[in-house]
Amino acid sequence: xxxRLLIANRGEIARRIIATARQLGIETVAIYSxxxxxxxxxxxxxxxxxxxxxxxxxxxxxxxxxxxxxxxLGVDAIHPGYGFLSENEAFARAVTDAGMQFVGPRPxxxxxxxxxxxxxxxxxxxxxxxxxGFDRNGASDDALREAATTIGFPLxxxxxxxxxxxxxxxxxxxxxxxxxxxxxxxxxxxxFADDRVLLERYLASARHVEVQVFADSHGNAVHLFERxxxxxxxxxxxxxxxxxxxxxxxQRAAMGQAAVRAARAIDYLGAGTVEFLLAPDGEFYxxxxxxxxxxxxxxxxxxxxxxxxxxxxxxxxxxxxxxAQDDITLDGHAMEVRVYAxxxxxxxxxxxxxxxxxxWPRHLARVDTGAEQGDAISRxxxxxxxxxxxxxxxxxxALAKLVAALTATRLHGIKHNxxxxxxxxxxxxxxxxxxxxxxxxxxxxxxxxxxxxNPCILLAAVxxxxxxxxxxxPWDQLPGWRGNASARIQLGVSLAGHTHEVVITSRDGHxxxxxxxxxxxxxFHWQQQGLSLQWGTHALHCDPHPQANRVIVFANGLGRTxxxxxxxxxxxxxxxxxxxxxxxxxxxxxxxxxxxxAHVDSGDAxxxxxxxxxxxxxxxxxxxxxxxxxxxxxDQVSDGQLxxxxxxxxxx
Numbered sequence: 090x091x092x093r094l095l096i097a098n099r100g101e102i103a104r105r106i107i108a109t110a111r112q113l114g115i116e117t118v119a120i121y122s123x124x125x126x127x128x129x130x131x132x133x134x135x136x137x138x139x140x141x142x143x144x145x146x147x148x149x150x151x152x153x154x155x156x157x158x159x160x161x162l163g164v165d166a167i168h169p170g171y172g173f174l175s176e177n178e179a180f181a182r183a184v185t186d187a188g189m190q191f192v193g194p195r196p197x198x199x200x201x202x203x204x205x206x207x208x209x210x211x212x213x214x215x216x217x218x219x220x221x222g223f224d225r226n227g228a229s230d231d232a233l234r235e236a237a238t239t240i241g242f243p244l245x246x247x248x249x250x251x252x253x254x255x256x257x258x259x260x261x262x263x264x265x266x267x268x269x270x271x272x273x274x275x276x277x278x279x280x281f282a283d284d285r286v287l288l289e290r291y292l293a294s295a296r297h298v299e300v301q302v303f304a305d306s307h308g309n310a311v312h313l314f315e316r317x318x319x320x321x322x323x324x325x326x327x328x329x330x331x332x333x334x335x336x337x338x339x340q341r342a343a344m345g346q347a348a349v350r351a352a353r354a355i356d357y358l359g360a361g362t363v364e365f366l367l368a369p370d371g372e373f374y375x376x377x378x379x380x381x382x383x384x385x386x387x388x389x390x391x392x393x394x395x396x397x398x399x400x401x402x403x404x405x406x407x408x409x410x411x412x413a414q415d416d417i418t419l420d421g422h423a424m425e426v427r428v429y430a431x432x433x434x435x436x437x438x439x440x441x442x443x444x445x446x447x448x449w450p451r452h453l454a455r456v457d458t459g460a461e462q463g464d465a466i467s468r469x470x471x472x473x474x475x476x477x478x479x480x481x482x483x484x485x486x487a488l489a490k491l492v493a494a495l496t497a498t499r500l501h502g503i504k505h506n507x508x509x510x511x512x513x514x515x516x517x518x519x520x521x522x523x524x525x526x527x528x529x530x531x532x533x534x535x536x537x538x539x540x541x542x543n544p545c546i547l548l549a550a551v552x553x554x555x556x557x558x559x560x561x562x563p564w565d566q567l568p569g570w571r572g573n574a575s576a577r578i579q580l581g582v583s584l585a586g587h588t589h590e591v592v593i594t595s596r597d598g599h600x601x602x603x604x605x606x607x608x609x610x611x612x613f614h615w616q617q618q619g620l621s622l623q624w625g626t627h628a629l630h631c632d633p634h635p636q637a638n639r640v641i642v643f644a645n646g647l648g649r650t651x652x653x654x655x656x657x658x659x660x661x662x663x664x665x666x667x668x669x670x671x672x673x674x675x676x677x678x679x680x681x682x683x684x685x686x687a688h689v690d691s692g693d694a695x696x697x698x699x700x701x702x703x704x705x706x707x708x709x710x711x712x713x714x715x716x717x718x719x720x721x722x723x724d725q726v727s728d729g730q731l732x733x734x735x736x737x738x739x740x741x
Contacts, residue, residue: 091115091166091190091406095159096134097180098170099149100459101475102382103130106168109398118162120155122148124467129459136162143469149173152180156187166190166405168398172471175381176203176252192405194380198355202378206249206287212375215354217347220366220374222289224249230270233288237266240290246270248277249285252379254324256280259291294525296367297321297376298333300348301389301397304357305404311414312345313389313397319524320513322437327506328513329385330424331392333367334484334522344373351378360386360401384427384476387455391423391480422487425478426495426510428458430466433509433536439472440504441465446634446641446648448499453490454479466503474505484522488514495646499632507646508538540644544604545622545629547582550640550651551591552613552620553633554580577736581654588654596719596734619643669710670733672698672726679704680722688714696732713737 094110095118096103107117107130119134124143131137138158141148152174159167167184169175169192178199184191193199202208206224213219223236226249237244237260246269248256256277258269274284296319304310317333318326332341348363355378362383364376386397400411430440447462458475460466466474477494481487495511512535513519518528529535540546578593592603593611602611602624613622619632631644641648682694689695689709696718697706709715717734720726 091402093118093162093164093166094192094402095120095138095155095162095164095167096130096170097149097155097167097174098172099125099128099130099470101457101473102170102172102384102459104133104459105457106170106398107133109396109402113399113402115402118159118164120149120158122469124465124469127464129461129464138162143467145173145469152177152183156180156183156189159184159189160187164189166192166402168192168401169381171381171384176379178203190405192359192401194358194361195356198357199380201355202361202380204249205247205251205377206285208377209287209375211354212351215350217351217354217363217375218373220289220292222287224287227285230267233270233286234266236288238263240288243291243293245289245291246273246286247289248273248281248283249287250281250283251277252377254321256286257324292366292368294369294527296333296524297326297364297526298336298344298367298373299362299364299383300344301383301386302348302352302357302361302363303397303400303404303410304352304359304361305410306358306407307409309410309413310349310352310357311410311412311417312348313393313395313417314419315341315344316385316388317524318385319526320519320528321526322433322529326385327427327429327510328424328519329388330422330484330487331388332419332422334524340371340373347373347375351375359404360397384473385425387457387476387478388423388425391455391478392419392421393417394420421480421482422484423478423480424484424487424491425476426491426514427473428475428477428498428500428510429506430472430474430503431506432504433506434538437506438504439468441468442503444474444500445502446499447501449475450477450494450497453497454494474500474503488520498646499634499643499648501641501648501650505647508540509535509646511646512539538647540629540647541585541649543627543629543644545624545627546631546642546644546649547584547589547591547604547651548593548602548611548613548622548624549620549629549631549633549642549644550582550584550653551578551580551593552622553642554635554640554653583652583654584649594734596717596731670695670707670731670735672730672732673705675725675727676705678720678722678724678726678732681718682706683715685715685717688712695735698726698732707732709735711737 093116096106110117117134118136119131120138120140121131122143166189174180176199178196181191182196206226209219209224243261246258256273258273260266260269273286278284298315298317300315301313315333316329316331318329320328351363360382362379365373366376367373390397431437443465444462449456455478460474479487479490481490492514495507516532580591582589582591589605594601600611609625611624621630629644631642634641639650639652641650676698679697679699681696691709691711693709694706695709697704714736716736720732
């Protein structure tokens with residue numbers, strides 16, 4: 090029985106494992122690098138061990154030190170999570186040799202599936218379909234070139250020891266082969282210290298469908314249905330869902346059975362994933378087997394109602410599988426997105442920084458994250474910040490829930506892909522489940538932020554900072570505000586390096602906004618979920634967050650920072666102008682002392698009223714311009730009615 094568990098990982102997967110271990114009454118030990126000493130997974134664990142400097146090669150990849158520290162602490166088992174040492178045969182062997190349980194497969198299974206050429210050969214021997222290809226071990230460039238001619242183009246060069254899209258090249262023509270081969274070998278050597286590659290026929294239009302398998306030490310092996318992971322960037326998954334849409338019951342059964350055969354072929358133990366390419370004609374082909382828990386395991390948990398980490402810990406402790414194949418049922422549909430610290434508009438360049446704002450939509454979705462507000466995103470590790478996962482009765486419902494959850498997420502301090510994910514989820518091909526691994530290539534416009542130039546972002550920032558902060562606007566319902574009062578808001582604003590002047594005015598409940606030289610009517614409405622506004626043909630629903638001298642305007646998943654430069658005309662000037670030109674009582678307009686557009690000095694007469702057989706002259710409260718008369722001579726006016734639109738001068 091496992092009493093003390095060390096998690097040889099970091100971030101969201103470490104927190105995920107800790108959460109289940111806590112429910113099972115298992116004490117947890119976190120490891121951390123110097124960069125992660127204050128990280129969330131360390132805060133969550135019962136014990137923590139400093140493991141080395143920030144670079145992973147000096148900390149999270151130091152297998153010998155991890156085993157030594159675990160032994161000294163009396164650890165019963167080590168869970169490797171995913172990435173780092175999770176598929177390292179030597180690490181798994183060192184853990185078991187030290188007398189601890191490795192929460193994963195046996196070392197030999199890791200070795201077999203870690204070599205993609207050997208894995209292809211073994212799968213073919215056990216009746217698991219593989220793509221036409223060439224996987225001779227240690228083949229020379231000449232042998233590979235000759236085999237490529239036989240296989241035909243397009244084809245895929247794939248690193249034998251690879252993963253995560255590294256060491257992979259698509260080759261469209263024979264003329265491109267030599268250069269692609271050199272590049273694939275270089276990348277494979279740099280990533281895996283192994284430049285061996287294999288060749289496979291490339292399916293230009295195919296889906297990535299994988300099957301979750303589980304096996305125990307009692308001879309039982311099952312699958313927990315499949316996941317579609319076709320939406321990828323640079324061969325890395327960003328959206329996953331379960332079950333795979335559009336599969337017939339026969340296809341689902343055939344893929345599940347093939348995956349179980351693959352697990353039995355290597356005497357598998359624990360959680361694993363068998364990945365297939367699904368061709369347009371319905372045929373499927375083995376790609377690889379990942380001998381660990383997958384990043385996307387939550388979607389399987391949500392459609393089956395099972396805790397896969399609890400299954401892992403039970404099997405590692407020698408227990409049989411919790412359920413037989415016939416007892417595993419599929420319920421509804423689940424979707425997951427990976428939130429990355431990266432810039433989709435700049436070729437997905439990773440981003441670093443501190444999460445100055447992190448409000449996760451836990452009221453709408455399951456959120457697995459390794460970072461909370463105030464935590465730093467380091468350059469030393471994978472840029473995935475969180476996974477947001479939802480479950481619905483149908484794919485349509487799950488999709489709607491996921492878009493709502495992403496829209497409600499508030500993340501600032503780094504560049505991220507939330508806006509991009511929303512655009513992908515809403516693109517017609519994804520909505521209609523026309524999926525393949527090149528979906529993003531079919532929709533290059535998804536990389537662009539369509540809201541970046543929306544002028545409503547500037548207006549929202551001004552309304553949020555000036556209106557709600559100073560009470561110059563009627564939506565605050567301040568005491569003494571009158572429905573026919575006026576207000577004037579003027580600010581300099583800066584967004585993405587571009588500076589603008591924004592002037593917002595009201596008269597008789599009607600609003601106008603000017604941005605630089607363009608003026609149009611403005612309509613806006615505050616809601617519990619944020620602010621909706623329309624300026625001419627531009628519209629936006631957003632959630633502005635005012636700060637000291639800036640406002641972060643969240644819209645469609647992105648937070649844009651608008652810097653503010655307050656106008657020299659103060660709120661007091663505007664307020665005094667309102668009061669100065671309100672009718673002190675009901676009466677009649679006798680005369681105007683100036684004309685619209687005229688400049689007046691402080692104290693100059695502007696309008697005279699007659700009330701109770703007496704005349705009352707209203708004077709300018711400060712130097713400025715009379716922009717409009719709001720009543721004509723001879724008009725009857727009411728107590729408090731605004732009679733003049735006035736703009737105070739600004740100091741140079």
